[in-house]
Amino acid sequence: MLFHVRMDVDIPRDLDRTEAEKLLADEKAKAQELQRVGTWRHLWRIVGHYANISVFDVETPAQLHHILTSLPLFPFMKITVTPLCQQPSSIGAEEG
Amino acid sequence: MLFHVRMDVDIPRDLDRTEAEKLLADEKAKAQELQRVGTWRHLWRIVGHYANISVFDVETPAQLHHILTSLPLFPFMKITVTPLCQQPSSIGAEEG
Amino acid sequence: MLFHVRMDVDIPRDLDRTEAEKLLADEKAKAQELQRVGTWRHLWRIVGHYANISVFDVETPAQLHHILTSLPLFPFMKITVTPLCQQPSSIGAEEG
Amino acid sequence: MLFHVRMDVDIPRDLDRTEAEKLLADEKAKAQELQRVGTWRHLWRIVGHYANISVFDVETPAQLHHILTSLPLFPFMKITVTPLCQQPSSIGAEEG
Amino acid sequence: MLFHVRMDVDIPRDLDRTEAEKLLADEKAKAQELQRVGTWRHLWRIVGHYANISVFDVETPAQLHHILTSLPLFPFMKITVTPLCQQPSSIGAEEG
Amino acid sequence: MLFHVRMDVDIPRDLDRTEAEKLLADEKAKAQELQRVGTWRHLWRIVGHYANISVFDVETPAQLHHILTSLPLFPFMKITVTPLCQQPSSIGAEEG
Amino acid sequence: MLFHVRMDVDIPRDLDRTEAEKLLADEKAKAQELQRVGTWRHLWRIVGHYANISVFDVETPAQLHHILTSLPLFPFMKITVTPLCQQPSSIGAEEG
Amino acid sequence: MLFHVRMDVDIPRDLDRTEAEKLLADEKAKAQELQRVGTWRHLWRIVGHYANISVFDVETPAQLHHILTSLPLFPFMKITVTPLCQQPSSIGAEEG
Amino acid sequence: MLFHVRMDVDIPRDLDRTEAEKLLADEKAKAQELQRVGTWRHLWRIVGHYANISVFDVETPAQLHHILTSLPLFPFMKITVTPLCQQPSSIGAEEG
């Protein structure tokens, strides 16, 4: 099932630089791993923002919660979750 | 280039029923045509709402404006447009 | 899976009285049928409002969308959907 | 009487780690104790948020106030309280 | 128990004049009856608005819901309910 | 003349504990003194919030401003002031 | 005492033209009368809006309420009232 | 030309006390100087807030910007600017 | 002097078609006339909206008010006005 997720990132200025870089690298690795297995189905940057719009394909809402709260940047993100389903006019079999 | 578009539809109760059905059929035909040529790249229904979240792939913002304002339901939609670009962690070549 | 749903009802003053009464009776019948099969798990009135807070237990988000948009009062409701999951401190096995 | 309560938790980054862990353990113990006696009737996690939606069954609003302000995490929570009552279509005797 | 209630009234222009006057007279009679029995404990007009701020003293939230939804002007009011309790610095025995 | 005042208190975590306790004691003493002379006519706690709803009876808006800005917790409060007057349906001589 | 008042006017399209013109003329006459006696102390138009910002000098909040609700355009205005007082840096004796 | 300006002041708790007092004295001197030359035409305190509502009479918007950003408290103020003009019903020659 | 203006247009469905077309033609003629004389300095469409963002160059705020309220579509527009001035980093002599 599909969920639309917007994540706005706000890393505090006083976060240790090394820690921040490690967090960013870990976040990237995690995001790519989840994309490769097909869970993090879409990932776009919002122009002019340190934010992304994503679509996740998960088995359950609980799995989505586990994934989002396990992201290395979770403590620094404001997250909005919107459940999606098949639009009657959609011709994409995989769209919901 | 990609644009994230949310459309909330609100068809007035007093719209003539035949006119409304024609609008809906035209909207569906238009949406499917635009999906087939790859312009309306994604189309999802938001659960519990008469609304959709879409991603369009257009040549210019002007083309997007022309497409959206030509939709049969345009007069009855509240539209939000968000420009997207490639997220550095994205592994999808087509994602922006 | 569980979804928290708030429904605010606003029936137009000029709706035909007989039609309105039929809608309300149908809504009640539908709500009770869905409660009996365990899909509409909780249903409360918000004090001072023509609105309810509910918890639905469904197989998929698509099923929830189908249920909500099939409600007789759907055209007259503003709906907010929030996906839920198990809270780590919850002792209720059925809570998520 | 029933009250719907949403709690959004925001624990400051500079809170001492040991103190934070003690707070979380105390909060969990308190939440489970209140669930066992039937006061904290429902407790769900909101997907993607460090927040919960709950339903409390109390004798008076004053008791609810006492319970909420006694929670170990109270100083770090934004709380919204909504009074509930029986919905005419509800078939659950205990729902309000 | 005490509840703080704000009511903003908006009577439609096309409401029949005789019906409107009857509604207003009924509302006034009901409000005065509820004040006399001590249920509608306080009632103030907000300066510059067709709105009031009130404090109700009821046995249960359900009773408050019944009272508010029985008011003749209920269909034309936007209502906000806030549960109150005793403030530790209050010297008024009846304040909560 | 009557003014409805809501005060939301937010005491910073890093305020010296002794200073905080003195502020709270001073606030309580001041609140009780103003209640005794009839200026702070009503004072209620909002359930689940560190906030109160009050009604002040003052000679002038300037007096109200002086009172509010002299409260020991003023620097830590967000205040909303609403002028009140007699509601035509009110039977309380003192209500405005 | 001084009150800052913003009035946003929205005259319905279907109001009878003769009635509308009479309302506007009456409103103008009333506004000028109140300015001449010094009650409506300031009156400015907001650029680009059918709205004004005003300052009233009244004896009581109740008098202000009576004045505002007696304005011919009151049924078509959204009003915001803000109580004012003397600013310590003001050199104008009449400013509050 | 006239501009309506609201300034909400929020001086940080950790600002050096001597620096803060100097800022306040400088702000007062500046405000009084601008009132004497007729540029800061009106200045009122909002009851219950550390905020003022003002009307400035300037030659150009650029002059207003220069004045506001030169105020000693500018770094600690949230400012809202609204352009004004003559209201057709105003009898004050100087009102716009 | 420059003002940034956003205009959101909402033409009622029940406006007579001939009247609507005349309004639109008049609006276009007026907009082009004001552009030719340099008063309506910039005019852009917002993608996906029946709205524009404009920059006006006027002698006074009163002139801007007169222009905006004289636009044929003024009764159907929601307008937001923001005064502009020269940005210190701007290299455009005409930019404010």
Place this chain on the structure above:
Amino acid sequence: MLFHVRMDVDIPRDLDRTEAEKLLADEKAKAQELQRVGTWRHLWRIVGHYANISVFDVETPAQLHHILTSLPLFPFMKITVTPLCQQPSSIGAEEG
């Protein structure tokens, strides 16, 4: 293609003064370079705010994102991006 961008700047009080001055000088140099090449087509200060309204002319949304996130003050700016296109009534060839 054109994008309307609003940037609200908020430089933290505790930023090192030398660092802040360097950032501001770098920002100015960058802004002027982008204006000279025609990318940053318009740049205005909002009266009374540490904020600007700009229009950018870029090849792609991705280029705009790159430009905005490369600005020296980007970490201290809240940015809003609105895509523009040609308004049918515009007589400016370059306006979209």
